[in-house]
Amino acid sequence: MTKIFTNDIKKVDLVVLGAGPAGVAAANVASKEGAEVVIIDENSSAGGQIYRAPPNEFQPQNSFKSDEFREGEKQRNLLENSNLTALFKHRVWSVSSDLVVSTVGPNGLSSWHARSLIIANGALERIIPFPGWTIPGVIGLAASTILLKSQYVLPGQSTVVAGCGPLLIAVANGIIKSGGKVSAIIDLNSKSDWIKAFPRLLSRPDQLFKGMSWFANIMKAGIKLYGGHAVTNTKQVDNVLRISIAPINSAGSILDSKNQKIVEGDCLAIGHGLFPSTEITRLLKAKHIYDPLKGGWVPLIDDDFRSSIPGVYIAGDATGISGAFSAVQKGRIAGMAAVRDLNVMSSQKYKAKIKSELIILKKNENFGKAAVRLMKFRPELIQTITSETIVCRCEDVFRSEIDEAIESGARDLNQLKAWTRCGMGPCQGRTCSEAIEAILASKVGSRELAGQWTGRTPLRPVPIEQIIGKYTYEDIPIPENAPL
Amino acid sequence: MEKFDVAVVGGGVMGCSTVLHLSRNQMRTIIIDSGALCSEASGTNAGTLTLNMTRAALIPYAIKGWELWNNTEKWLCGGVGTRKVNGLSLAFTEEEEELLFKRIEARQAMGAPIKFISGRKAQLLEPGLNDSVRSAAWCNKDGFTIAYLTGHAFRRALKQENVSVREYSKVNKIEIEKNYFKIIFENNEHLKAKRIVLAGGVWLEEMLNWLNVKIKIKCLINQLIITERMPTVMKTVLSIANGLLSLKQFDNGTVLIGGGWQGIGDKKRGGVESIPENLIGNIRLACHVIPKLCYGRMIRVWLGLEAETADALPIIGKIPGISNAYVIGSVHSGYASGPYMGWLLSQLIMEQEPEMPLFDPNRLINK
Numbered sequence: 038m039t040k041i042f043t044n045d046i047k048k049v050d051l052v053v054l055g056a057g058p059a060g061v062a063a064a065n066v067a068s069k070e071g072a073e074v075v076i077i078d079e080n081s082s083a084g085g086q087i088y089r090a091p092p093n094e095f096q097p098q099n100s101f102k103s104d105e106f107r108e109g110e111k112q113r114n115l116l117e118n119s120n121l122t123a124l125f126k127h128r129v130w131s132v133s134s135d136l137v138v139s140t141v142g143p144n145g146l147s148s149w150h151a152r153s154l155i156i157a158n159g160a161l162e163r164i165i166p167f168p169g170w171t172i173p174g175v176i177g178l179a180a181s182t183i184l185l186k187s188q189y190v191l192p193g194q195s196t197v198v199a200g201c202g203p204l205l206i207a208v209a210n211g212i213i214k215s216g217g218k219v220s221a222i223i224d225l226n227s228k229s230d231w232i233k234a235f236p237r238l239l240s241r242p243d244q245l246f247k248g249m250s251w252f253a254n255i256m257k258a259g260i261k262l263y264g265g266h267a268v269t270n271t272k273q274v275d276n277v278l279r280i281s282i283a284p285i286n287s288a289g290s291i292l293d294s295k296n297q298k299i300v301e302g303d304c305l306a307i308g309h310g311l312f313p314s315t316e317i318t319r320l321l322k323a324k325h326i327y328d329p330l331k332g333g334w335v336p337l338i339d340d341d342f343r344s345s346i347p348g349v350y351i352a353g354d355a356t357g358i359s360g361a362f363s364a365v366q367k368g369r370i371a372g373m374a375a376v377r378d379l380n381v382m383s384s385q386k387y388k389a390k391i392k393s394e395l396i397i398l399k400k401n402e403n404f405g406k407a408a409v410r411l412m413k414f415r416p417e418l419i420q421t422i423t424s425e426t427i428v429c430r431c432e433d434v435f436r437s438e439i440d441e442a443i444e445s446g447a448r449d450l451n452q453l454k455a456w457t458r459c460g461m462g463p464c465q466g467r468t469c470s471e472a473i474e475a476i477l478a479s480k481v482g483s484r485e486l487a488g489q490w491t492g493r494t495p496l497r498p499v500p501i502e503q504i505i506g507k508y509t510y511e512d513i514p515i516p517e518n519a520p521l
Numbered sequence: 522m523e524k525f526d527v528a529v530v531g532g533g534v535m536g537c538s539t540v541l542h543l544s545r546n547q548m549r550t551i552i553i554d555s556g557a558l559c560s561e562a563s564g565t566n567a568g569t570l571t572l573n574m575t576r577a578a579l580i581p582y583a584i585k586g587w588e589l590w591n592n593t594e595k596w597l598c599g600g601v602g603t604r605k606v607n608g609l610s611l612a613f614t615e616e617e618e619e620l621l622f623k624r625i626e627a628r629q630a631m632g633a634p635i636k637f638i639s640g641r642k643a644q645l646l647e648p649g650l651n652d653s654v655r656s657a658a659w660c661n662k663d664g665f666t667i668a669y670l671t672g673h674a675f676r677r678a679l680k681q682e683n684v685s686v687r688e689y690s691k692v693n694k695i696e697i698e699k700n701y702f703k704i705i706f707e708n709n710e711h712l713k714a715k716r717i718v719l720a721g722g723v724w725l726e727e728m729l730n731w732l733n734v735k736i737k738i739k740c741l742i743n744q745l746i747i748t749e750r751m752p753t754v755m756k757t758v759l760s761i762a763n764g765l766l767s768l769k770q771f772d773n774g775t776v777l778i779g780g781g782w783q784g785i786g787d788k789k790r791g792g793v794e795s796i797p798e799n800l801i802g803n804i805r806l807a808c809h810v811i812p813k814l815c816y817g818r819m820i821r822v823w824l825g826l827e828a829e830t831a832d833a834l835p836i837i838g839k840i841p842g843i844s845n846a847y848v849i850g851s852v853h854s855g856y857a858s859g860p861y862m863g864w865l866l867s868q869l870i871m872e873q874e875p876e877m878p879l880f881d882p883n884r885l886i887n888k
Contacts, residue, residue, distance in 0.1 A: 131794075131795075131797075133794050134793060134794060137797075139797065148797070442673075445673070445676070445677065446676055446680075446686075447557075447673075448557070448688070448689070449557060449689075451557075451560065452557045452560065452672065455560070455564055455669040455670070455672060455673070456669075456670070456672075456673045461821075462749075462820075463749050463818070463820055465820065465821065491823075493821050493822060493823055494794070494795065494821075494822045495819055495820065495821070495822065498749055498818040498819065498820045499818060499819050500817075500818050501748065501804060501808065501814060501815050501816070501817050501818060501819055502815045502816065504800075504801055504804055504819060505801065505804055505805045505808050505815060508805050510613055510614075510653075510809055512805070513802050513805045513806050513809065514798060514799075514802045515761075515763065515765050515802070515806065516765050516781075516782060516783070516799075517763075518620070518763040518764065518765075519574065519763060519764030519765060519781060520576060520833045520853065521576060521577055521623075521624055521627055
């Protein structure tokens with residue numbers, strides 16, 4: 038029989054999933070301590086979403102290099118000059134309970150058997166649907182940052198930037214700085230929400246200053262800012278998006294649906310905050326808790342970032358949204374905890390080293406927590422999902438179908454999926470889970486009661502051609518005959 | 522205190538069909554499940570309604586089941602997307618051809634309308650087939666349902682018949698009292714019923730244990746793989762001679778690959794994970810049969826549990842030594858014949874002569 042994998046399963050001390058700030062920090066610290074480390078990412082280089090690198094052909098001139106770009110370069114250089122194995126363009130499609138990590142990369146399938154695993158797969162963007170959210174020209178805030186940062190492309194000629202949190206300001210500023218036009222900013226947060234966040238933001242004055250300078254750019258450009266407003270509808274009329282907005286209260290409830298205003302642009306960049314990515318921890322059946330101040334469902338971890346699964350650690354935003362700065366400390370602590378548990382590092386050394394990390398983490402986390410408050414999910418925002426709105430866009434499942442299923446007795450998320458096909462498409466619920474969970478939770482009482490979708494492989498769709506490789510009929514290990 | 526004529530423990534196809542017929546005959550009934558109705562094997566199986574993979578002894582039952590699934594409007598609320606298509610079981614080697622021929626004869630003898638056809642003829646019925654196919658077993662009583670819709674359909678039917686449905690309620694034990702069974706839940710609540718039906722799939726061994734009846738039930742962990750929507754690559758239900766493949770494309774373009782390849786799991790933890798060799802082997806076999814399948818993407822793999830007795834035949838009938846207690850389960854390809862099996866058991870419970878013989882559990886009691 039031909040080998041099923043292009044390579045044998047390679048044994049290694051530590052596998053780190055995700056090469057964003059947390060993953061890179063974890064991998065580096067563990068490798069420096071002498072552990073054999075492999076870091077895997079589906080992108081072509083390190084940096085994660087925040088420090089995403091442009092393609093090689095697109096490298097900017099020095100004068101165009103942003104702080105983020107420079108930070109990303111620093112991390113990429115760190116990896117290059119280390120002893121660890123970095124696998125880019127490798128998609129992890131399976132992680133087994135004995136910590137075998139299966140990937141599909143440019144050379145087909147490969148697998149790694151890890152003694153310990155650090156999951157640093159970051160966050161996903163929450164978008165609460167509204168009529169028109171699936172029409173061309175409507176994109177996520179996170180997607181806009183990818184266009185701006187790595188492709189140097191403006192999301193539109195004239196962009197309406199909507200949603201909440203730091204990304205809102207970052208995208209608006211990014212567009213202005215790149216010479217584009219922002220036609221309006223629609224912020225779920227009101228002025229008083231921002232004022233409340235101010236004291237915590239002071240824990241990182243440098244970042245606060247940066248944010249304020251972005252804000253100043255926005256003001257200077259004379260952009261109309263609607264605080265405490267949500268997008269309720271978007272229609273396309275002759276290549277122009279007509280975007281209806283309405284004032285909301287702090288829970289996200291629309292205050293005055295009759296008093297809607299219209300703003301216009303050819304692109305709507307919208308995002309309602311980030312939530313931790315739990316596909317891998319759900320697959321491993323790790324324990325999770327729902328914590329709105331961490332962005333939503335998070336795997337349960339101890340002080341050293343150990344999950345409920347032996348040998349599995351979580352780092353970065355995957356443990357709860359708190360941003361890129363604290364992700365570095367989370368990564369370093371998880372990395373050190375992993376090598377200590379592997380007896381590569383002594384407990385004494387660990388204790389000594391961890392102290393300073395914790396101090397920095399606390400400071401950065403304070404800043405991150407303020408940012409997370411500004412992105413906190415507002416349960417009543419699901420009002421914008423009218424009956425005729427598509428919720429699951431892979432399978433075209435409408436809100437009315439979700440409501441009907443709940444009405445006829447669906448009580449948990451997996452049942453809702455079976456009855457409506459929501460979450461069954463290629464994205465496997467990454468895009469719609471937040472909205473659908475929130476709708477169900479509003480009926481059954483809580484997110485905990487609504488539950489989570491069962492995690493399954495593959496974590497990403499895998500081309501069948503790559504799975505099967507070259508083979509003959511004799512190579513197929515057909516099991517014994519079924520009974521007659 | 523609620524009292525029922527019949528309480529069914531286990532809300533899969535077997536339990537749901539049984540209780541549905543009982544309530545239509547004026548019995549006061551309740552069905553209990555630790556999760557949602559039809560959320561285990563009954564909702565996660567491949568939905569195949571084929572005679573080409575059915576055990577010869579069960580062919581007459583499977584034909585009845587096939588008819589019921591094709592006429593859901595007559596007995597079930599709303600459909601489960603049943604499609605009637607041709608079924609082919611294929612042989613690619615000389616040995617497989619021999620096996621195929623033997624199996625066709627055995628199934629024909631039990632009344633299955635299966636015919637032996639050439640590879641060329643099989644390709645006319647299924648143009649997507651690999652050229653190397655030598656011969657096939659062809660059956661026009663074949664097809665599939667969308668298994669995950671089963672719970673929804675049964676739930677509505679049961680509600681319409683005023684069956685009490687108690688989901689997410691784990692039963693801990695059953696005590697026998699004078700004239701009644703006392704069903705005690707995990708949260709210490711309880712209810713009483715004159716008769717009980719145990720229909721707990723792979724968990725039947727533990728359930729029978731409540732009544733001190735010992736029957737070994739093996740738990741198979743069947744792997745299923747689904748692709749993303751793709752252009753039409755096939756239009757029949759396909760299997761291979763030895764029964765280790767089931768392959769079909771749904772109306773929405775997704776292709777489901779199954780066949781009973783095993784994964785890791787057990788009764789306690791359920792399906793835990795697939796075995797890479799089996800995952801890749803199963804997909805290779807599917808792509809060998811329908812070469813164009815390789816252009817699709819795999820989007821989800823899951824594991825469904827299947828119960829099997831020592832002789833791989835069902836247990837349907839009275840629980841030995843205990844009056845008014847019944848059991849139903851361990852039917853090979855049980856989803857397909859399930860609605861009929863449930864109807865047969867309801868006949869027994871209503872003290873009628875079942876239309877076809879049942880499967881006395883007594884033969885399997887560990888004495």
